Amino acid sequence: MTITHAEENYLKAIFTIAEKEAGPALTNAIAAQMQTSAASVTDMLKRLSDKQLITYEKYRGVQLTEEGGRLATALIRKHRLWEVFLVDKLGFAWDEVHELAEQLEHVQGNDLVSRLDSFLGYPKFDPHGDPIPDAEGRWTFRKQAPLATLKAGERGIVTGVDDHSTTFLQYLDQLGLILGAELELLERFPYDQSVRVRIRDGRELILSDKVTQNLFVKIS
Amino acid sequence: MTITHAEENYLKAIFTIAEKEAGPALTNAIAAQMQTSAASVTDMLKRLSDKQLITYEKYRGVQLTEEGGRLATALIRKHRLWEVFLVDKLGFAWDEVHELAEQLEHVQGNDLVSRLDSFLGYPKFDPHGDPIPDAEGRWTFRKQAPLATLKAGERGIVTGVDDHSTTFLQYLDQLGLILGAELELLERFPYDQSVRVRIRDGRELILSDKVTQNLFVKIS
DNA sequence: AAAAATATTTAGGTAAGTCTAAAAATAAGT
DNA sequence: ACTTATTTTTAGACTTACCTAAATATTTTT
Numbered sequence: 332m333t334i335t336h337a338e339e340n341y342l343k344a345i346f347t348i349a350e351k352e353a354g355p356a357l358t359n360a361i362a363a364q365m366q367t368s369a370a371s372v373t374d375m376l377k378r379l380s381d382k383q384l385i386t387y388e389k390y391r392g393v394q395l396t397e398e399g400g401r402l403a404t405a406l407i408r409k410h411r412l413w414e415v416f417l418v419d420k421l422g423f424a425w426d427e428v429h430e431l432a433e434q435l436e437h438v439q440g441n442d443l444v445s446r447l448d449s450f451l452g453y454p455k456f457d458p459h460g461d462p463i464p465d466a467e468g469r470w471t472f473r474k475q476a477p478l479a480t481l482k483a484g485e486r487g488i489v490t491g492v493d494d495h496s497t498t499f500l501q502y503l504d505q506l507g508l509i510l511g512a513e514l515e516l517l518e519r520f521p522y523d524q525s526v527r528v529r530i531r532d533g534r535e536l537i538l539s540d541k542v543t544q545n546l547f548v549k550i551s
Numbered sequence: 552m553t554i555t556h557a558e559e560n561y562l563k564a565i566f567t568i569a570e571k572e573a574g575p576a577l578t579n580a581i582a583a584q585m586q587t588s589a590a591s592v593t594d595m596l597k598r599l600s601d602k603q604l605i606t607y608e609k610y611r612g613v614q615l616t617e618e619g620g621r622l623a624t625a626l627i628r629k630h631r632l633w634e635v636f637l638v639d640k641l642g643f644a645w646d647e648v649h650e651l652a653e654q655l656e657h658v659q660g661n662d663l664v665s666r667l668d669s670f671l672g673y674p675k676f677d678p679h680g681d682p683i684p685d686a687e688g689r690w691t692f693r694k695q696a697p698l699a700t701l702k703a704g705e706r707g708i709v710t711g712v713d714d715h716s717t718t719f720l721q722y723l724d725q726l727g728l729i730l731g732a733e734l735e736l737l738e739r740f741p742y743d744q745s746v747r748v749r750i751r752d753g754r755e756l757i758l759s760d761k762v763t764q765n766l767f768v769k770i771s
Numbered sequence: 772a773a774a775a776a777t778a779t780t781t782a783g784g785t786a787a788g789t790c791t792a793a794a795a796a797t798a799a800g801t
Numbered sequence: 802a803c804t805t806a807t808t809t810t811t812a813g814a815c816t817t818a819c820c821t822a823a824a825t826a827t828t829t830t831t
Contacts, residue, residue, distance in 0.1 A: 358809055371789055373810055421666040434658040440651045446641040578779055591819055593780055610779060610826060
């Protein structure tokens with residue numbers, strides 16, 4: 332049975348939503364994620380259900396079957412490995428790689444993924460700090476929390492982002508808050524929950540509530 | 552104007568045929584190249600003509616417009632660069648990369664090709680010895696000829712193949728006739744035009760007429 | 772030059788994936 | 802509980818890219 336690119340994209344979207352919402356993915360949520368109409372989603376859900384990649388009950392949302400979950404995981408693995416390739420090997424910035432990886436993840440062939448994985452040195456995380464599942468679909472978890480949870484005086488290392496938007500990533504770049512950056516939370520302003528942090532070169536930054544909620548750090 | 556993957560593939564096929572046959576590509580030739588029906592080709596030719604990528608006169612074959620040729624060349628460039636990547640970086644054998652490159656060539660994005668080119672060290676030839684056009688579409692030509700044209704006593708270096716089939720490539724691998732291999736033609740047997748050659752490690756091989764016609768060498 | 776063979780196009784149909792508008796089901800508000 | 806609002810599905814239509822079968826052009830043969 333062949334699976335089309337569109338079907339793969341839906342599986343990934345369903346996986347992502349199920350992960351975030353912790354429940355069955357609803358039609359509208361999928362439509363939003365896929366930037367398409369609810370009608371198109373319903374259409375596709377029927378196809379995926381016929382192929383036994385999801386369990387689908389009308390008006391009740393969908394869940395991935397074991398096979399569907401396996402495919403979605405494999406796709407995420409491919410996407411993130413290609414992102415590592417684009418950043419580490421081709422020198423793209425972390426905010427430039429999503430679209431390209433979106434295409435590269437659909438390339439299929441025998442050994443491609445495992446060879447790429449090996450070539451890249453079996454990375455566990457992509458350029459945004461998101462975990463890369465291994466060939467068996469196992470995930471590496473990391474103890475990390477939004478910067479917002481740090482208390483004054485605590486130190487942390489930047490490990491990832493929740494918001495993957497270009498504007499956020501470029502802003503972080505500008506501030507020097509790249510993956511691995513060390514910081515110390517000096518002060519939190521109760522007025523708007525913004526914080527003052529010191530980074531490695533001694534510079535001090537003021538970060539808004541929005542930033543601290545979307546930036547993950549490992550407390551060190 | 553967007554160009555679909557199928558359209559790109561047709562442009563490439565037309566380019567390839569025009570190059571080989573040195574004339575307008577005919578419907579049946581395209582159908583054979585694309586492994587599809589003549590009716591489907593006619594269908595596509597209308598679309599490509601509407602998009603001004605080919606000039607098409609019913610029953611008279613097609614020719615690429617300047618824009619069509621530019622696109623075809625860019626596609627071939629991408630295909631061959633990806634083949635270099637797959638062989639040089641990921642360690643695939645030269646007979647394993649065609650299908651993968653066929654998919655990778657359709658990935659599009661800003662800087663991707665130029666960055667890949669740079670990463671690979673601006674290769675001029677792909678793993679089969681085929682030339683890779685540069686970013687402006689210029690080709691590097693190489694003085695090469697089928698092994699069949701060598702005279703007894705002459706020496707050559709393997710530079711490429713005409714037949715790209717898996718069986719031929721694997722056979723050459725087995726014989727040690729990889730790109731760059733040095734050989735000396737010792738003798739040609741008039742009966743069937745087969746030849747005896749000595750290769751670098753001193754081994755002698757008998758190569759059929761079919762092999763000598765499909766293997767390119769640079770006379771040295 | 773007419774007949775036969777070959778090449779190409781047209782006609783009509785299918786499947787995937789999308790759309791809008793309308794209908795139906797479910798959830799929410801009073 | 803009943804009306805309203807929201808969500809989801811159905812209906813009908815469109816595009817791309819393919820197919821087969823039939824019709825038409827062109828080329829080759831006699």
